[in-house]
Amino acid sequence: MDNTLLSLRGLTKTYPGVVANDDVSFDIGRGEIHALLGENGAGKSTLVKMIYGLVAPDKGEMTLAGAPYRPAKPSEARQAGVAMVFQHFSLFDALDVAENVALGMEDPPKSRDLAKRIRDVSEAYGLPLDPSRVVGTLSAGERQRVEIIRCLLQEPRLLIMDEPTSVLTPQEVEILFETLRKLKSEGTSILYISHKLEEIRALCDTATILRLGQKVDTTTPSETTARQLAEMMVGSSFAAPEARHTEKGDVALEVRGLSLPAPGAFGTPLRDLSFEVRAGEVLGIGGVAGNGQDELLAALSGERTCPAGSVWLKGADVSRQGPTARRAAGLLSAPEERLGHAAAPNMSLVENAVLTAGKRKALVRNGMIGWSRARDFAEEVITRFDVRTPGPHVAARALSGGNLQKYVVGREILQDPEVLIINQPTWGVDAAAAAAIRQALLDLAAGGTALVVISQDLDELVEISDRFAALNEGRLSPAYPVADLDMERIGLMMGGAHDMEATHAP
């Protein structure tokens, strides 16, 4: 009891139709880094919201340092010493760092004192930050620092971190881990939510695994293999994707000196990008979000036409062609944003199939839509990619993120592309489905398709790519075979140290 900070007993929360948490109990010790592990929809978020006072539990009780703990709102949780760093940052772009910090505090000091305290804390924990910068101009890693410092200023007893590393470069992850270890040594407890198993094994003392709202187990991650953890999370074993070694064919897609101005005030310009992808090859493009990923996809898919002579498909210049012409020529793409970009939210899966596959699958003839052919194609995608839906007539909006992702990726794969550009193929998809999507991409490459996979998940890129390049501020590093790279060099590439890389390159 002495060494327990927060104790959860039988927490239950039901939403109409779903039991988000069912009788969850575990303890978090003082100065312990406790991992909370689970698939999307396993109930991690709901559990954390109950601890942070955003949601009230239906049943069960919590004790904090021996006293009953029942926060009705976040401010009560903060007063009790519970602070939270959010997954989707709870920051305000137009306000400066100090204002953002003040908004998250119960009783902020005067702005001058606050600025000084921000500087002090940020230096003490190795997280440099200027209090007068406007948050909209900060990088993802710096934005996270704002959140962390906001929490640290309140000297929390328990710090909750919701997927903190998903937007960071490997170097930034190391800095963050240093900070967390320092906090731990000072006696702060940390509840660390993630689905990155290696991270949890490196950082956390204990791990609680949730599945479908129930606690599966509490284990010591350093004594458990990543595979065991994954299987506890998913509840069954699944096959890891397997690459088949294939002969690389001719150059299918070549980009020569592609430059494009930024599309809007907050966009990133593309600066002199060059690369080539051969048939049967997977080129992985990594980089921290907002370094030109969306802009690159738009330039390659044809959403934005490019300067003549910059994009070549099988030796033909397609730079000035729009998406329809490029699709007809065999260059297909799947953007990151599922709802509103890859799929029209209020249209049915059949209608969404027609939107991109109309020409290649001959769903549209003489300007007329062949609805029965379209339905067959949509059903084929649903069956082949195990999309969980009542049927193809359902609106895209009604599917869960992971299922819709499987659908939009499958829709492109089944059109037999010559070149497929895909941005964040497994974003927000659970581990089993992600493995299935990666396998499908590898099979496609084995069949002779050239793939460009843009992703922020480095493990994913390392797993499926033949070669890896990194985007940084709209510039692309040279592409190196993945086998020659380690995480440190990948991190340097993502940080923009291209020249240094070139001298080290074999």
Added chain:
Amino acid sequence: MDLSSISPTLLVASIMVSATPILLAAIGEMVVEKSGVLNLGVEGMMITGAVVGFAVAVETGSPSMGFVVAALASALLSIVFGVLTQLLLSNQVATGLGLTLAGLGLSALIGKPYEGMRSPTLPRIDIPGLSDIPFFGRVLFGHDPMVYFGLGLVLAVWAFLKFTRAGLILRATGESHDSAHALGYKVVRIRLAAIFFGGACAGLGGAYLSLVRVPQWTEGMTAGAGWIALAIVVFASWRAGRVLIGAYLFGGVTVLQLNLQAAGVQVPVALLSASPYLVTILVLVIISARGQHGAPASLGRPFHASN
């Protein structure tokens, strides 16, 4: 044409009177928009304020009473908008337009018996000494209290948004309601309060038209002042100081063109009548063309604390 008939002293003094209704409505709407709500019903709330203020002043004989009740009536109307958009999640643009139409209709109904009457008007404040200074005394001092109230309100709103914690929370809500909610701020309550304030300001602006500026009731007498207030907020880049410039510019050109019409200048009357609208928009477009615009990022987006 006789330009000498225009008295500079009277001209400048009447600019302040002419600008006040728009200034009041615009500063209120700016606060509403800063909280992330787009209320297009300013025109409807203004004219409701105009008719209610006029009716109450005529019945009670007290223009001050008219202003107070006008502010309450328009705020009540704005709360209808607030309940519809914030609690029942109706579309803000459609609801705001509906509010304008409802306000215009309602005011015509209430105002029918009062057509052609005159209302008691606000007395001018005469400060002995100051008001007697040549030119400036007449221009700056010696107006009715609402002129100064409007100026003070601009200053108060500016200081509230810039220096107070409540103002920071209001701006944060308009910037990202999801983030504000995650930090535990009551987004809907904050927005309802802002909508209420905006409604009260629009009501005061309307009442100023019917009680001081004209002062009588005619149907549709706001004649687009509410729309101009909306436009001024946007082109003023949501800044209190620029709202003041915009409102005074509009008021100034309105008075000037009336004087020019009276003086018989050889310019088509239609063009002169349109000139306040044209000049205000043009100048504010030029101001806002440079630098950041600073529209609240959540402006007009519905908020629902779904999870």
